[in-house]
Amino acid sequence: MLLLYFNGWFAKNILMPLVTQRMVAIACVLLLPLVTVVYGNYWVNDNSMLRVWSFTTWCWLLPAIPFLWWQHTLRLPDVATFTARLWKPFVIGVAFGIADVLIIKGILHPQPYDSLPPFLQPFPYSIFLYTAGAIEVELYYRLIPLGLALWGIQKWVHTRWQTFVFSLIAVLTALREPLEQWPDGVWWFVCYAFGSGFLMNLIQAMYFKNQGFWATLLLRLGHYSIWHIALGLYVQYVELAR
Known part of the structure; x- marks a missing residue:
């Protein structure tokens, strides 16, 4: 998040051509996942406990570059545009993360962990891994499918129907992640996990249409900062230290 605001400040206060800003x-977008690859593969003596990104995984981010570059042609904010309103989706993501921690850790698993569960990673590697993961998810769950959808809608759908068609596609794409991560457990938790996952993805789709890629990425980073990183810190340095 600091990288985004630094780039916005730099572009605003030090004159740069728009192409350079993009x-x-x-x-x-590409730098931190690349650092994650180097960190996991070369900066630790034993990475057997880490979920390591390979260079091949990083290369899969590259096809998204044209979608980022031409985002402004879809009547979205230019990828070089950073506004003060970007804190709002981040806070929404934090709220989803807090809810997950309260439900899953507070109610379903109040007892201390005896090792890091699969959805947590050691700090500070967790910062890099889950930021890279958020970028990957938003490129392939949001930017590319919704970017293609917006392009097709604006090209072939009558203006009167564009909002309806996009809303339908947004609902369908919002179903992808909760269906892929269908949980086990008691019925109310299954309903919560599916409902919260669907709602968060749907809100992200709306933010994507109105504020572009950075807004939807920051919403997910807000969620990950609590659910994956802050909870991981607590488990690693409080529960496992006892």
């Missing part, structure tokens, strides 16, 4: 913004 290049810097896209470099921000």
Whole structure:
């Protein structure tokens, strides 16, 4: 998040051509996942406990570059545009993360863990891994499918029907993640997990249409900052330290 605001400040206060601003913004998207690859593979003596990104995984981010570059042609904010309103989706994501911690850790698993569960990673590697993961998810769950949808809608759908068609596609794409991560457990938890996952993805789709890629990414980063990173810190340095 600091990288995004630094780039926005830099572009605003130090004159740069718009093309250069886009290049810097896209470099921000690619840089941290690349650092994650190097960190997991070369900066630790034993990475057997880490979920390591390979260079091949990082290369799968590259096909999204044209979608980032031409985002402004879809009547979305330019990828080089950073506004003060971007804190709002981040806070919404934090709220989803807090809810997950209260439900899953507070109610379903109040007892201390004896090792890091699969959805947590050691700190500070967790910062890099889950930021890279958020970028990957938002590129392939949001930017590419909804970018293609917006392009097709604006090209072939009558203006009167564009909002309806996009809303339908947004609902369908919002179903993807909760269906892929269908949980086990008691019925109310299954309903909660599916409902919260669907709602968060749907809100992200709406933010994507109105504020572009950075808004939807920051919403997911807000969620991950609590659910994956802050909870991981607590488990690693409080529960496992006892």
